[in-house]
Amino acid sequence: MQPVWTEDDRLAALRSYRVLDTPSEPTFDDLVQLAARACQAPIALISLIDERRQWFKAEVGLGVRETPLDRSICLSAMLQPRLTIIPSLTKDPRFAHNPLVTGEPHLRFYAGAVLKTPDGVPLGALCVLDCMPRDLTEEQASTLTVLARQVMSQLELRRAIAERDERLEAGQQIEQRQTLLVRELHHRVKNTLATVQALVGATGRSSGSFREFYHSFSNRIVSLAKTHNLLTEDYWQTASLREIALTELKPFAESRQPRFMLIGPSVELSADLAVPVGMALHELTANAVRYGALSVPAGYVQIRWSVGEREGARRLHLEWREFGGPPVNTPRHRGFGSTLLQRVLPMQCQAEVEVQYDREGLQFQMNAPLVEQRLVPAY
Structure with a gap:
């Protein structure tokens, strides 16, 4: 009768017990001692048949923890439905030339009870061996079979305890992750409310009318929301710098004539840096649309960034340059955009900022430390 399992099924079942290559355990050591004593045999093994070897969870009298499959007697024994007894290995053509029979330790006798899963899949055998031909009494054979069931x-x-411990650990990790995500949410909400409050005050001071205030404030809130949306989509609560820039410059993405260039490596910004950088790019874009390179058909913007290291810490270097726009003059009054670039960025993210009102086009440079620590834990 053909077995109802495949070798792949058998190996998967064996690995599901997560026992291979584990240290010795008293429970299994006691069982091989009992088997050896009950059968009056010098050698006893709990043998598990892997893909290329037989590995012994416990052994007495042999002195090794594994042997190649070409030396395995248990490989044949585990395929038998009942106890396998070979009184003389030298007279059995299957094992007469086995290196453990022809050489040390010169095995002559083997008896093995198959180790089967509850589904009937064989994993190996509990076996006893001797260096002289012999047999087992009926009582010894029965004891070996009972002990094999105890091994299983x-x-x-052992597997049930390991699975329980994994579930407990997974539950603790989920709880920890939720706690840290809530902390991150509180942190983000607090910072966002502070940012909105600052936007209200600064936009109000720089606006000449309620209509102008409403338009400027609404656009800044929309920009802030877009950055937060990018952060929320990512488990790590980070946002791609390229995506932040594309979000602001999206109206110019389908122009027949290229209106912007984004040059730089893939960089993920944490919330504490992504939000002020997103706001800065919004102000630069809005200024370019009203007064700068994006206010005329031939103008374009170049955003270039890189990541370097200073004093053992990684830093982001970001440049905004405008080309082909109207002549640039230094503004007489500092509006919200200028305040954000020159005062808020250094305060919020310790950025070094430089703004040049070059006649050929506005130039902005920022150098800021990257926030490497994440509140949320790994999966």
Whole structure:
């Protein structure tokens, strides 16, 4: 009768017990001692058949923890439905030339009880061996079979405990992750409310009318929301610098004539840096649309960034340059955009900022430390 399992099924079942290559455990050591004593045999093994070897969860009398499959007697024994007894290995053509029979330790006798899962899949055998031909009494054979069932019971118990511990650990990780995500949410909400409050005050001071205030404030809130949307989409609560820039410059993305260039490596910004950088790019874009390179058909913007290291810390270097726009003059009054670039960025993210009102086009440079620490834990 053909077995109802495949070798892949058998190996998967064996690995599900997560027992291979584990240290010795008293429970299994006691069982091989009992088997050896009950059968009056010098050698006893709990043998598990892997893909290329037989590995012994416990052994007495042999002195090794594994042997190649070409030396395995248990490989044949585990395929038998009942106890396998070979009184003389030298007279059995299957094993007469086995290196453990022809050489040390010159095995002559083997008896093995198959180790089966509850589904009937064989994993190996509990076996006893001797260096002289012999047999087992009926009582010894019965004892060996009972002990084999005890081995499987212990393997099942061991697996159940390991799975329980994994579930507990997973539950603790989920709880920790939720706690940290809530902390991150509180942090983000607090910072966002502070940013909105600052936007209201600064926009109000720089606006000449309520209509102008409403238009400027609404656009800044929309920009802030877009950056937060990018952060929320990512588990790590980071946003791609390229995506932040594309979000602001999206109206110019489908122009027949290129209106902007984004040059730089893939960089993920944490919330504490993504929000002020997003606002800065919004102000630069809005200024370019009203007064700068994006206010005329031939003008374009170049955003270039890189990541370097200073004093052991990684830093982001960002440049905004405008080309082909109207002649630039230094503004007489500092509006919200200028305040954000020259005062808020250094305060919020310790950025070094430089703004040049070059007649050929506005130039902005920012050098800021990257925030490497994330509140949220790994999956």
